[in-house]
Amino acid sequence: MDAFTAGLLQRIEATETDLTRARETGDDFLVEVEQAELDDLRRLAAEHGVQVTATA
Template structure:
């Protein structure tokens, strides 16, 4: 796995974790921000052929 792929997957995992935390704590604004970040990262992964598990 190259550095780009590893970094992208790490950022996706962090965004998922942050989104989950925001939802659990009821922070709707942060949840929206993290959802947008996650969608952007997933789109980037798809554009570069990086498989992402939909967890």
């Protein structure tokens, strides 16, 4: 796995964690921000052929 793929997967995992935490605390604004970030990261992964398992 190259550095780009590893970094991207790490960012996705961290964002999924942050999104879960935002949902648990009821922070609707942060949920929207984290979801948008996650959508962008997943799009980037798809554009570069990086397979991502959706968990959030």
